């Protein structure tokens with residue numbers, strides 16, 4: 001039924017598309033779906049690299065048999081145990097009872113815990129190899145990219161890297177699987193959203209993994225989500241993007257995020273944005289936290305160097321959706337940003353102080369004083385808001401590096 005898709009000599013794509021789920025991890029919207037990628041190496045010995053979400057076991061099986069027919073699978077390499085990739089393992093073992101499951105110490109623990117599997121398990125260490133015939137599998141342990149057991153598998157004879165979640169993206173594979181068969185640009189925004197939301201907390205482990213992989217020659221990148229990258233320029237782009245994002249570096253642009261009950265904080269956001277635009281800053285993205293999904297806000301915060309957050313005082317605290325955003329940013333250790341804040345209150349000014357404390361804890365470079373409106377807009381508040389927009393635009397356009405906790409700006 002399926003035509004085998006050979007992505008490198010003896011290496012086949014056997015992944016699936018999910019256009020059904022609304023939410024990845026039951027949290028993150030999937031407007032363009034997601035693919036769960038798995039790969040099959042049909043050498044003298046056969047090896048499957050990862051499985052797919054359990055909902056797609058049947059399609060997965062048909063793709064495997066389109067390559068192997070009745071031949072058995074000798075090895076299952078488990079690069080990552082999150083159930084979007086391990087969900088078909090128990091089912092696979094029922095179909096191929098002799099299959100040997102390859103993983104590291106953390107994998108073995110999870111195989112037992114999730115699926116009660118303890119038999120036919122092959123324990124490997126970092127940098128161990130496994131020969132399949134013409135191809136060798138070399139295992140690189142890359143803990144916390146995205147879970148502690150995560151590893152990558154490299155085939156030196158094909159210069160092919162099976163990278164688990166690294167270099168992955170949301171978005172299904174609509175016909176084409178290889179980067180040569182698609183329009184790669186359409187995945188960029190979803191790749192940043194995927195990174196920011198799923199991997200964003202693990203910048204330091206991603207950097208460690210990139211350094212570990214830096215010595216190997218890679219001609220093909222096979223992630224567990226999204227296209228297979230085969231073109232030098234595309235591989236460089238996705239590796240550079242992951243490198244940039246994991247160092248919390250960002251493009252010159254500004255994200256203005258605000259909560260607003262009755263439009264007062266929103267007025268400040270509008271004034272600040274138009275003032276920044278007047279300075280020539282073209283990349284400005286605004287999010288009303290009550291409407292934008294947090295995953296889109298996180299994507300843009302990871303993408304751009306400037307961040308302004310506005311909140312009314314609510315129950316003597318931050319507006320709840322703003323508070324939730326700050327928690328998401330802190331849990332991802334977001335740093336290296338030019339930051340400003342603004343807000344409104346009626347009888348007690350609490351939000352601006354809490355936003356300033358957040359900036360200090362995050363070691364952002366503070367731009368200007370918090371701009372605060374009591375009850376309604378006054379001309380001096382308008383002036384302060386315009387000044388904040390001007391200052392942060394200048395800072396972003398200057399190309400200056402962020403100075404952590406610097407506050408000597410635009411007073």
Ligand code: FEO
Nearest residue numbers: 082084146165224
């Ligand atoms: Fe695609 Fe961390 O699972």
